[in-house]
Amino acid sequence: MALLARILKARPSPAAGRTGLLGGWDAGQPRLASSGLSARARAEDKGAGRPGASQAGGRAEGPRSLAAMPGPRTLANLVEFFGKDGFSRIHEIQQKHTREYGKIFKSHFGPQFVVSVADRDLVAQVLRAEGASPQRANMGSWQEYRDLRGRSTGLISAEGEQWLKMRSVLRQRILKPKDVAIFAGEINQVIADLIKRIYFLKSQAEDGDTVTNINDLFFKYSMEGVATILYESRLGCLGNSIPQLTADYIEALALMFCTFKTSMYAGAIPRWLRLLIPKPWQEFCRSWDGLFEFSQIHVDNKLRDIRCQMERGERVRGGLLTYLFLSQELTLEEIYANMTEMLLAGVDTTSFTLSWAVYLLARHPEVQQALYREIVRNLGERHVPTAADVPKVPLVRALLKETLRLFPVLPGNGRVTQEDLIVGGYLIPRGTQLALCHYATSYEDENFPRAKEFRPERWLRQGNLRRVDNFGSIPFGYGARSCIGRRIAELEIHLLVIQLLQHFEIKTSPWTKTVHAKTHGLLMPGEPIHVRFVNRK
Numbered sequence: 001m002a003l004l005a006r007i008l009k010a011r012p013s014p015a016a017g018r019t020g021l022l023g024g025w026d027a028g029q030p031r032l033a034s035s036g037l038s039a040r041a042r043a044e045d046k047g048a049g050r051p052g053a054s055q056a057g058g059r060a061e062g063p064r065s066l067a068a069m070p071g072p073r074t075l076a077n078l079v080e081f082f083g084k085d086g087f088s089r090i091h092e093i094q095q096k097h098t099r100e101y102g103k104i105f106k107s108h109f110g111p112q113f114v115v116s117v118a119d120r121d122l123v124a125q126v127l128r129a130e131g132a133s134p135q136r137a138n139m140g141s142w143q144e145y146r147d148l149r150g151r152s153t154g155l156i157s158a159e160g161e162q163w164l165k166m167r168s169v170l171r172q173r174i175l176k177p178k179d180v181a182i183f184a185g186e187i188n189q190v191i192a193d194l195i196k197r198i199y200f201l202k203s204q205a206e207d208g209d210t211v212t213n214i215n216d217l218f219f220k221y222s223m224e225g226v227a228t229i230l231y232e233s234r235l236g237c238l239g240n241s242i243p244q245l246t247a248d249y250i251e252a253l254a255l256m257f258c259t260f261k262t263s264m265y266a267g268a269i270p271r272w273l274r275l276l277i278p279k280p281w282q283e284f285c286r287s288w289d290g291l292f293e294f295s296q297i298h299v300d301n302k303l304r305d306i307r308c309q310m311e312r313g314e315r316v317r318g319g320l321l322t323y324l325f326l327s328q329e330l331t332l333e334e335i336y337a338n339m340t341e342m343l344l345a346g347v348d349t350t351s352f353t354l355s356w357a358v359y360l361l362a363r364h365p366e367v368q369q370a371l372y373r374e375i376v377r378n379l380g381e382r383h384v385p386t387a388a389d390v391p392k393v394p395l396v397r398a399l400l401k402e403t404l405r406l407f408p409v410l411p412g413n414g415r416v417t418q419e420d421l422i423v424g425g426y427l428i429p430r431g432t433q434l435a436l437c438h439y440a441t442s443y444e445d446e447n448f449p450r451a452k453e454f455r456p457e458r459w460l461r462q463g464n465l466r467r468v469d470n471f472g473s474i475p476f477g478y479g480a481r482s483c484i485g486r487r488i489a490e491l492e493i494h495l496l497v498i499q500l501l502q503h504f505e506i507k508t509s510p511w512t513k514t515v516h517a518k519t520h521g522l523l524m525p526g527e528p529i530h531v532r533f534v535n536r537k
């Protein structure tokens with residue numbers, strides 16, 4: 001292996017600017033290195049051929065400096081993002097820049113400096129070499145909000161020891177498939193409500209089948225599903241009227257994403273300028289207030305229930321939240337923060353993926369038919385699946401992988417280098433923000449033959465061959481800092497797809513348009529998707 005060399009130790013950590021929900025490729029405010037130089041200045045200052053650096057990509061003359069790295073000009077980039085609304089096309093710009101500048105290139109966003117890596121093997125090398133507590137992005141504005149309100153960081157925003165502690169507590173309960181299998185019963189109850197809701201919506205439709213805006217339907221399902229696991233209680237999202245508290249939360253969540261751009265500007269705007277341009281920062285704080293408040297109410301409700309049970313001398317049993325209370329490994333503030341950040345991370349991600357999966361099934365009846373046949377053959381027409389049933393229908397898993405390859409919710413992920421690295425022949429100084437361009441690598445034919453085509457079967461194991469792994473598509477990230485909710489999301493999606501197909505044949509309707517992806521914080525369907533759910537019997 002070894003495109004990657006560890007060179008210098010124990011240097012102060014500068015970091016690039018604030019980034020999006022989980023890092024990646026946004027504009028923001030740089031943190032200055034203790035040297036007083038920005039990561040960009042430090043990065044470009046460093047000359048080629050640092051003594052002791054190991055060779056990258058077999059080049060004999062030693063690593064090149066970042067000054068030699070190609071990339072779009074700062075002004076062109078600013079015009080692209082701020083003038084031409086590039087923030088809603090981050091995925092396309094990733095591909096465009098990869099075509100124009102190659103698989104590793106640099107970009108400047110004003111003071112911020114980002115090195116983008118759009119090569120499957122280089123991404124693999126960066127991620128495989130990372131240390132015990134990787135840093136995804138500079139979460140400066142998230143931290144600032146938490147300091148302002150006396151709140152704790154959660155798993156997304158925490159770093160170093162604090163992150164390690166919380167990760168090691170949470171990973172014991174939700175990281176492995178067997179840990180989350182116990183939630184299948186609760187998820188199936190939410191699915192039963194969703195299916196009821198679909199029958200209701202169909203009954204309201206002119207043609208008796210079309211459900212308009214499945215995006216909204218799956219948003220409610222995902223919110224109900226993940227909250228059932230996190231708070232051990234139901235929210236009522238799938239009823240005819242949504243409880244006010246939940247409606248308020250949805251508004252705060254929408255604000256977080258709708259004001260995504262402005263909240264990015266909030267990070268990009270120096271503090272002193274907030275007096276003149278206060279709105280972005282105010283909205284950023286307002287949406288966090290709403291998200292924290294919602295979580296706190298649900299956490300407190302559960303805590304009250306548990307106290308009552310204890311007072312009555314009953315044995316307390318429960319899920320994740322109960323475990324967190326009883327084990328006392330996290331403080332109450334840390335529990336609030338983690339519940340808030342996990343809910344934030346677990347709703348839109350799952351719901352966008354479901355919308356795309358159902359859209360793709362409607363557009364590809366032959367795939368849907370194969371999937372349905374496999375379900376009926378291996379599970380039956382009406383058997384309510386458990387987690388143990390999922391491996392019996394490998395095409396369902398393949399569908400999810402292929403959906404996330406074509407529409408990775410996070411089109412790019414991020415890492416801040418914790419050591420000087422040599423990547424693709426360039427010396428990348430410690431503290432540089434890397435953007436790992438999953439969207440671009442997912443659409444490379446050399447990584448996935450006929451990459452533009454929807455072909456779930458590409459993910460099936462052939463005979464005894466080993467697992468089909470591919471760093472070209474890692475929608476849940478990789479390694480110590482990978483998505484901790486992955487198994488929850490998979491369970492919610494696998495169980496739902498099986499039951500949807502047991503009940504309905506999903507078809508396009510005259511209203512089903514070609515839907516394009518748009519990056520709005522996350523990669524999402526650019527418009528509402530309408531499909532027909534035709535009863536199987």
Ligand code: HEM
Pocket residue numbers: 022136155156167226341342343345346347349350353404408409410413414474475476477478479480481482483484485486488489
């Ligand atoms: C289809 C659904 C989902 C996708 C595609 C997704 C994707 C991701 C990605 C790409 C990351 C960054 C990983 C990395 O940096 O290597 C991440 C992190 C994270 N995700 Fe997910 N996610 C999904 C669902 C969920 C759910 C349901 C939850 C919570 C129940 C969740 C909670 C988190 C958290 C807390 C982190 C931060 C982990 C850390 O920094 O230690 N995600 N997710």
